[in-house]
Amino acid sequence: MIVDDRKLKILAAVVDEYVRTGEPVGSKAISKLEHINVSAATIRNDMAALEQMGYLEQPHTSAGRVPTFMGYRLYIDELMTHPELPDEEKHRLDEMLGGEDTPEELLIQNAAAALTELTQCAAVVTNSVPRFSVISKVEVIPTGKRLYVILLITSNGSIKNKACRLEFDLNHEQLEFFTHYIEENLNGVSVDELSEEMFDKMVAAVSAYMISLSPLVKGISELSEEMRQQELTVTGSEKLLSCEDLDKMEVVKFIEHKDELSGFLEDAFSGIQVKFGSENGSFAIGNSSLIVSKYRKGGKEAGSLGVIGPMRVDYKKIIPYVEYLTQKISYLMSDDDDIINGSPGSTGGQP
Amino acid sequence: MIVDDRKLKILAAVVDEYVRTGEPVGSKAISKLEHINVSAATIRNDMAALEQMGYLEQPHTSAGRVPTFMGYRLYIDELMTHPELPDEEKHRLDEMLGGEDTPEELLIQNAAAALTELTQCAAVVTNSVPRFSVISKVEVIPTGKRLYVILLITSNGSIKNKACRLEFDLNHEQLEFFTHYIEENLNGVSVDELSEEMFDKMVAAVSAYMISLSPLVKGISELSEEMRQQELTVTGSEKLLSCEDLDKMEVVKFIEHKDELSGFLEDAFSGIQVKFGSENGSFAIGNSSLIVSKYRKGGKEAGSLGVIGPMRVDYKKIIPYVEYLTQKISYLMSDDDDIINGSPGSTGGQP
DNA sequence: TTTAGCACTCAAAGATGTAGAGTGCTAAAC
DNA sequence: GTTTAGCACTCTACATCTTTGAGTGCTAAA
Numbered sequence A, B: 001m002i003v004d005d006r007k008l009k010i011l012a013a014v015v016d017e018y019v020r021t022g023e024p025v026g027s028k029a030i031s032k033l034e035h036i037n038v039s040a041a042t043i044r045n046d047m048a049a050l051e052q053m054g055y056l057e058q059p060h061t062s063a064g065r066v067p068t069f070m071g072y073r074l075y076i077d078e079l080m081t082h083p084e085l086p087d088e089e090k091h092r093l094d095e096m097l098g099g100e101d102t103p104e105e106l107l108i109q110n111a112a113a114a115l116t117e118l119t120q121c122a123a124v125v126t127n128s129v130p131r132f133s134v135i136s137k138v139e140v141i142p143t144g145k146r147l148y149v150i151l152l153i154t155s156n157g158s159i160k161n162k163a164c165r166l167e168f169d170l171n172h173e174q175l176e177f178f179t180h181y182i183e184e185n186l187n188g189v190s191v192d193e194l195s196e197e198m199f200d201k202m203v204a205a206v207s208a209y210m211i212s213l214s215p216l217v218k219g220i221s222e223l224s225e226e227m228r229q230q231e232l233t234v235t236g237s238e239k240l241l242s243c244e245d246l247d248k249m250e251v252v253k254f255i256e257h258k259d260e261l262s263g264f265l266e267d268a269f270s271g272i273q274v275k276f277g278s279e280n281g282s283f284a285i286g287n288s289s290l291i292v293s294k295y296r297k298g299g300k301e302a303g304s305l306g307v308i309g310p311m312r313v314d315y316k317k318i319i320p321y322v323e324y325l326t327q328k329i330s331y332l333m334s335d336d337d338d339i340i341n342g343s344p345g346s347t348g349g350q351p
Numbered sequence C: 001t002t003t004a005g006c007a008c009t010c011a012a013a014g015a016t017g018t019a020g021a022g023t024g025c026t027a028a029a030c
Numbered sequence D: 001g002t003t004t005a006g007c008a009c010t011c012t013a014c015a016t017c018t019t020t021g022a023g024t025g026c027t028a029a030a
Helices: A005-021 A027-032 A040-052 A069-079 A087-097 A104-119 A171-187 A196-209 A213-230 A247-258 A260-267 A315-341 B004-022 B027-031 B040-052 B069-079 B087-097 B104-119 B170-184 B196-209 B211-230 B239-241 B248-256 B260-267 B315-341
Strands: A121-127 A135-144 A147-154 A159-165 A232-235 A273-276 A288-297 A300-310 B122-126 B135-142 B147-154 B159-165 B232-237 B273-276 B288-298 B298-310
Touching: A005 A027, A005 A040, A005 A069, A005 B004, A027 A040, A069 A273, A069 B288, A087 A315, A104 A121, A104 A232, A104 A300, A104 A315, A135 A213, A147 A213, A147 B147, A159 A171, A159 A213, A159 B159, A171 A196, A171 A213, A196 A213, A232 A260, A247 B239, A247 B248, A288 A315, A300 A315, B004 B027, B004 B040, B004 B069, B027 B040, B027 B159, B069 B273, B087 B104, B087 B315, B104 B122, B104 B232, B104 B298, B104 B315, B122 B239, B122 B260, B135 B211, B147 B211, B147 B232, B159 B211, B170 B196, B170 B211, B196 B211, B232 B260, B239 B248, B239 B298, B288 B315, B298 B315
Parallel strands: none
Antiparallel strands: A121 A232, A121 A300, A135 A147, A147 A159, A273 A288, A288 A300, B122 B232, B122 B298, B135 B147, B147 B159, B273 B288, B288 B298
């Protein structure tokens, strides 16, 4: 079976029409399109061929054709025309994102809100994980009887704290020793490098000096674990429920277990990706489609952003949105970066 | 129209049956109940009267009757029998909550988990707001060029932090002055007492010394605002999605905007409360019912805990659960109180 | 005041019929 | 060889009709 140009053109036309109308499309409808110059009968023959090759299918004998997910795949990867977003749309998105001084968190939230509104689908975003930022400061502050607060600050400005109860109170000298030890071992280490073993070694080292210090190390370890954690947010999931193409039960299950998506997003390659619900296990809304891209921060991949909708979704419209937002956010974040980085080495002015 | 005892008895029976079966209940079904000794025809007359008074309604002419929300209201407030929870159930709940040394946070979480499991509805809890705890420590830590982290700790152990950028770097003396000033003005002040004016006065005071300190005061003000904020957690919301009586779209919207409930919970009176989704604007899942109660800490109302389910829910079962958990948590928290309070005055061991 | 009986109503579910869209196949035209 | 027109065929969606059963309201008797 030869896949000639005309067949591909017809496949593309079927996808476009189906996306537009939501109804199975027949040979007649295609033949009426401006850019198609063959009769309905010819199209019928080609459609039968495309069906045999697995790109189209018929819901029932006397219905038009619907793209299979192989058909969509071919369309997206090879056939789709990919227009640049017009300037006015870009400005609109810029406004929705917020200006240069918008905090990172809000930037991501705004992107999600914009995607939900513009695409009428659910948006999925992950926050920027500070993978390549380094520990810039660790403080241990006494706050009460045997009660201490650990404070962890990284070069990208994220701050975490945790209360910690020890078995004995530390005297000035012990606290000094511990702070000094931690500073030497952790300052400048990237969040991603921090490993279980590293902390085990540290526990061993400080225990030799004083056993009751080890809860502090454990606390720091937990904090760094928290920092590495990426949070996944899905907004506008109600749009999926009002979508006829999707099984409500599956949507509900997905909403309940959206965290499972997170591993999948991390594994993805860079650049824009389109995955169908049926193509993998963990993200299993049948008939659904996930369009994501990774944004960067300071040149490194930091998080993902995209859209979940029915497979029958306007890829021509959505892909440019996701692409532009990714670029813009990457740009805005890299811009911020050096302002926040400050002078991470400084442990500055304690009285 | 007279509302005699028999009519009330019949209303109660209709609610009970409807809660049990989920189907509109007819006169025949009621007449078969053990404690009802009149014929179906009599019941029909009474039901017609109850319908006219607005307590019952018919989905269509030849169907049985369903309680209106006025009917539920009357049932809950006046008719329902209210059994004491049997001891074995109490013990079961006690175990699910955890022992006396369970931290407050966990206590609340466990209560939510218990409610979800026992009622097969969503549970809603708010954390114990540190309204009456006092500021025990404020620190300002330099972390980079013109970059400072403010740390706020209260007597009940909650910790908040915030990054803050100044226009100039502070020298040792300025930082000392500021820390000292804040300590004098805020230590021992209860979180609830902190007011806008108080901070305005402080800004004025420190500005006289150095204008660039005011962002720090503003930061502290924002942190204290955050502290006063109550966090609302909804667990088991998936139960609502698998509930036929509720509109899935509304449920999903509620899950995404659950924060809106928080204001509503704060306004509630003490004691157990039952509110229907249709009875107020901000909590708008049609046909839903919210059963909440406030727990106390040290004699003062500290937070809420309860259940969200369909209006057709087993009030006889759920209300005792919520009531008992509220009492138990109030008891456990008042017990804990002095352990956690520690030594709030101490600003301890800075080198 | 309560009850039995009966005619009435209505929704849900099944049966039947029709219209229309779309197909595959064949034979003729290019 | 490829494309097209024509035609019989298939199947769904929709509308209409019928049946069934649960439940009611009303009336007259207990």
